[in-house]
Amino acid sequence: MNVSPRLVITGSGAVCGAGLGVAAIWDAIVNGRTAVSAIRQWDATRWPVSIAAEVNGVDNRTLVEDRKLHKLISRTDMFGLYAAGAAVQQSGLTVHRDTLESGAVAKFNDRTGVFAGSGGGAYRSHHDFFPLLTASGGDLQSFGRELGATVNPMWLLKNLPNNVLCHIGIRHSFKGTNACITNQCMGGVMAIAEAAASIRAEEADRAVAVGHDAPVEPETLLNYYNLGLLSGTAVRSFDRQRDGTVFGEGAAAIVLETEAAAAARRAPVLGEFLGSGCVSEATGIVDVCPDGDGVARAMGLALADAKISPDAVGMIVAHGNGTRASDASEAAAIRRVFGASPPPVTAFKWAYGHSIAASGALDLVMALHALREKIVPGIATLNSVDPGVAPLPVSSSPQAPRSDTALISCRGFGGMNAVLIVRAAAGSSSA
Amino acid sequence: MSARRRVAITGVGMVTPVGNDAPSTWASLLAGRSGLGEITGFDATGFTTRIGAEVKNFADDAGASNRKLAKFALRTHRFALAAAEEALADAGIHPSPSSGHRWGLSVGAGMMGVEFEDLRLLHTHCAQDGEFRPDGLLGEGYPADPVAFCRSQPNAGLALLTRRFGIRGYATAVHTACASGGQAVGTALKVMRRGVTDFMLAGGYDSMLNPIGLSGFCLLGALSTDNETPTRASRPFDASRNGFVLGEGAGFLVLEDWESARRRGARIYAELAGDGNSLSSFRITDSPPDGDGPIQAIQQALGDAGLTAELVDYVNAHGTSTLMNDRSECAALRSVLGKEVDRVAVSSTKSCMGHLISAAGAVEAAVCALAIRDGIAPVNANLETLDPDCAINVVRTKSRPMRIRAAISNSLGFGGSNSCLAFRHPDEVPTADAVVHERTT
Numbered sequence: 001m002n003v004s005p006r007l008v009i010t011g012s013g014a015v016c017g018a019g020l021g022v023a024a025i026w027d028a029i030v031n032g033r034t035a036v037s038a039i040r041q042w043d044a045t046r047w048p049v050s051i052a053a054e055v056n057g058v059d060n061r062t063l064v065e066d067r068k069l070h071k072l073i074s075r076t077d078m079f080g081l082y083a084a085g086a087a088v089q090q091s092g093l094t095v096h097r098d099t100l101e102s103g104a105v106a107k108f109n110d111r112t113g114v115f116a117g118s119g120g121g122a123y124r125s126h127h128d129f130f131p132l133l134t135a136s137g138g139d140l141q142s143f144g145r146e147l148g149a150t151v152n153p154m155w156l157l158k159n160l161p162n163n164v165l166c167h168i169g170i171r172h173s174f175k176g177t178n179a180c181i182t183n184q185c186m187g188g189v190m191a192i193a194e195a196a197a198s199i200r201a202e203e204a205d206r207a208v209a210v211g212h213d214a215p216v217e218p219e220t221l222l223n224y225y226n227l228g229l230l231s232g233t234a235v236r237s238f239d240r241q242r243d244g245t246v247f248g249e250g251a252a253a254i255v256l257e258t259e260a261a262a263a264a265r266r267a268p269v270l271g272e273f274l275g276s277g278c279v280s281e282a283t284g285i286v287d288v289c290p291d292g293d294g295v296a297r298a299m300g301l302a303l304a305d306a307k308i309s310p311d312a313v314g315m316i317v318a319h320g321n322g323t324r325a326s327d328a329s330e331a332a333a334i335r336r337v338f339g340a341s342p343p344p345v346t347a348f349k350w351a352y353g354h355s356i357a358a359s360g361a362l363d364l365v366m367a368l369h370a371l372r373e374k375i376v377p378g379i380a381t382l383n384s385v386d387p388g389v390a391p392l393p394v395s396s397s398p399q400a401p402r403s404d405t406a407l408i409s410c411r412g413f414g415g416m417n418a419v420l421i422v423r424a425a426a427g428s429s430s431a
Numbered sequence: 432m433s434a435r436r437r438v439a440i441t442g443v444g445m446v447t448p449v450g451n452d453a454p455s456t457w458a459s460l461l462a463g464r465s466g467l468g469e470i471t472g473f474d475a476t477g478f479t480t481r482i483g484a485e486v487k488n489f490a491d492d493a494g495a496s497n498r499k500l501a502k503f504a505l506r507t508h509r510f511a512l513a514a515a516e517e518a519l520a521d522a523g524i525h526p527s528p529s530s531g532h533r534w535g536l537s538v539g540a541g542m543m544g545v546e547f548e549d550l551r552l553l554h555t556h557c558a559q560d561g562e563f564r565p566d567g568l569l570g571e572g573y574p575a576d577p578v579a580f581c582r583s584q585p586n587a588g589l590a591l592l593t594r595r596f597g598i599r600g601y602a603t604a605v606h607t608a609c610a611s612g613g614q615a616v617g618t619a620l621k622v623m624r625r626g627v628t629d630f631m632l633a634g635g636y637d638s639m640l641n642p643i644g645l646s647g648f649c650l651l652g653a654l655s656t657d658n659e660t661p662t663r664a665s666r667p668f669d670a671s672r673n674g675f676v677l678g679e680g681a682g683f684l685v686l687e688d689w690e691s692a693r694r695r696g697a698r699i700y701a702e703l704a705g706d707g708n709s710l711s712s713f714r715i716t717d718s719p720p721d722g723d724g725p726i727q728a729i730q731q732a733l734g735d736a737g738l739t740a741e742l743v744d745y746v747n748a749h750g751t752s753t754l755m756n757d758r759s760e761c762a763a764l765r766s767v768l769g770k771e772v773d774r775v776a777v778s779s780t781k782s783c784m785g786h787l788i789s790a791a792g793a794v795e796a797a798v799c800a801l802a803i804r805d806g807i808a809p810v811n812a813n814l815e816t817l818d819p820d821c822a823i824n825v826v827r828t829k830s831r832p833m834r835i836r837a838a839i840s841n842s843l844g845f846g847g848s849n850s851c852l853a854f855r856h857p858d859e860v861p862t863a864d865a866v867v868h869e870r871t872t
Binding site: 042043044047109118120125134135142143145146154159163166167172173174176177183184190218219220279281284285286297416 | 476478536540545550551558561575577585589593594596598605606607608618624642646647648649650651710712716731844
């Protein structure tokens with residue numbers, strides 16, 4: 001039987017409330033700076049929750065250079081295309097391709113996969129119909145008649161959940177195997193897991209994987225609040241006083257290829273992808289298993305896929321979304337898998353909020369950077385660890401990773417759980 | 432070379448505009464009965480297109496035997512629950528508390544589903560003059576409904592299906608527009624080959640036959656406007672075709688390991704033998720005229736299944752009945768099938784049931800499984816004058832009895848995602864050695 005080739009990460013890119021680019025986000029995290037602040041996309045001063053970690057002060061031209069495209073895509077697509085573009089650029093993939101002879105270029109493009117995890121849609125896209133609803137006075141017949149004169153003919157295209165996938169392909173001429181995953185919070189992590197699986201199965205030689213989302217909008221905020229999922233102040237993962245999550249937005253992307261291919265073109269290697277696991281708890285839309293069943297099983301599958309034992313893991317980036325039920329069940333699962341002495345555990349949502357489909361991809365990119373820096377950043381909002389949850393090595397101060405390997409846990413609606421495991425490149429340090 | 436795991440299709444379920452289960456859908460398709468007509472679900476008389484392919488007489492509680500789940504289900508989710516239930520019953524095997532973790536789910540799900548009534552409510556409270564004022568949501572009168580919100584989540588269907596059937600393994604929802612259903616089934620095949628699951632429920636569901644969904648396609652000018660002759664409106668490959676007809680529904684397959692299906696004496700419709708998946712990366716709405724993109728997907732699917740063009744007897748085409756899609760797809764088929772193209776029977780069942788968008792690829796995969804079982808290629812209805820740019824062997828006039836050794840099904844989406852699935856007759860499945868041989872010769 002063929003031995004699976006080693007998969008390496010040769011590029012990464014990210015944007016979120018905490019910064020534009022991996023280095024800027026890292027700087028915010030290690031310095032305990034949170035991006036959570038008053039919402040700016042609308043006046044939320046009267047709202048029961050008025051905070052989020054929004055991407056502010058970044059010009060659309062900085063995110064997507066081609067101004068013509070701005071009219072054809074939505075806010076979340078801007079983030080996704082930026083992150084993917086940054087990852088491709090860092091990897092040097094397209095520069096390398098352009099040195100190839102023409103026959104080899106076509107094969108290169110056909111063998112380059114693209115995997116996107118998308119939020120799947122937004123309420124704001126439907127607001128484009130409000131003027132028409134007003135003009136038609138609620139009468140459907142006149143709604144239909146006035147449609148063409150009132151709504152942008154490209155409305156549907158602007159709001160396709162798979163826009164980032166398509167435009168990465170069009171921009172870079174990548175034509176390989178692909179997917180757009182619309183599994184709510186799982187989008188980004190499953191895009192990465194499927195990208196890796198496609199290379200292992202020899203369906204692609206390399207792949208771009210991105211997760212992106214922009215959930216900060218009034219309807220979503222109000223509904224999450226009504227479901228009891230939002231905090232009015234901060235994400236306090238594993239803290240005694242935690243009272244919910246806070247929205248973020250943004251995107252993160254990586255480029256994956258075989259170690260041999262990266263070595264052949266002397267590409268810089270950031271780290272190695274080791275394994276993934278994904279399971280459902282079959283609990284319906286919002287509920288989770290209190291004992292952390294899904295988290296524990298996803299971790300077990302990812303460890304088996306990576307062919308490593310729990311004690312080889314040097315740090316855990318938990319989902320840690322700050323809700324009572326999710327953090328408690330996640331802590332229970334970590335103890336079940338890692339026993340009495342798990343490696344240092346942290347979570348990043350205090351810094352850049354919960355960006356739903358982008359969240360796991362962002363956590364992975366930042367975990368890889370943390371490994372390279374050999375620092376497990378503290379959870380800056382952690383004051384007093386909840387004595388009611390299984391004890392974990394979490395801290396508000398930095399810790400040292402136990403090894404060069406990180407496990408990233410991601411959870412979402414639908415009782416979904418996914419886990420990724422990555423290792424820093426040998427001898428790597430960006431210091 | 433290691434023996435690769437083989438995957439059997441042992442159950443099918445469908446809810447479509449031509450039948451609320453697989454047997455009635457299949458009977459309609461074989462008879463060429465149209466499911467197209469005037470839209471009745473809402474007043475569409477003001478729209479440029481007033482026709483569609485609606486699922487008819489669908490009981491609101493069908494499939495949702497768990498009442499609590501039903502209130503979380505949109506129309507599209509109820510189709511999914513019913514088709515999935517039929518597929519599992521058909522296969523005669525269900526996830527159990529002890530096997531649920533070895534079952535997976537892969538679905539092609541539609542775009543975000545905000546119901547028109549919910550949008551109207553938002554408009555009344557927040558945007559009466561057309562401009563959105565978020566504070567209207569906070570007013571006394573606005574009935575914020577968390578259940579409506581849950582229904583609108585992109586993975587609500589996945590959540591309902593895993594919960595309803597106790598599927599506790601790998602679960603994914605994909606959306607690549609019209610390719611979603613095909614990609615979901617292809618993903619299921621890959622997941623099983625990786626050994627992550629032993630059983631998969633794979634399918635797609637969609638319902639865009641509502642004012643917003645219809646608006647999106649009317650604005651793009653993608654729909655046929657033959658409002659006076661709905662049953663003739665969808666005519667893939669005909670020289671006079673002028674757009675697709677929007678449909679709705681769901682299709683599901685039960686997939687399981689070939690050997691274990693044999694051992695339990697399951698009836699095997701076909702082997703799900705190969706998957707091809709590519710991006711056209713051409714333009715966001717346009718199909719490449721030379722078939723570039725679909726060509727790679729079809730080639731991959733054949734290669735993945737260890738098939739050559741000589742072994743393919745039937746193609747269930749994407750065949751939307753738009754000018755561009757049908758030409759591009761035919762160019763791709765001519766390119767890949769080469770001299771075999773005149774022999775291979777091709778039909779688009781969208782001619783009878785319209786375009787089911789995210790469900791299309793999954794429903795058409797089920798159609799291929801039934802075509803192989805019964806040895807008959809369903810008719811491509813409404814073809815009178817073949818477009819000279821679509822020079823392929825279309826199954827015209829009536830369904831064609833024929834032994835089908837292998838079939839492929841194309842799904843080509845807006846944005847350029849292309850999916851091709853390959854199926855083999857259960858008696859045509861070669862040994863692993865033969866697969867290696869075919870590939871190396």
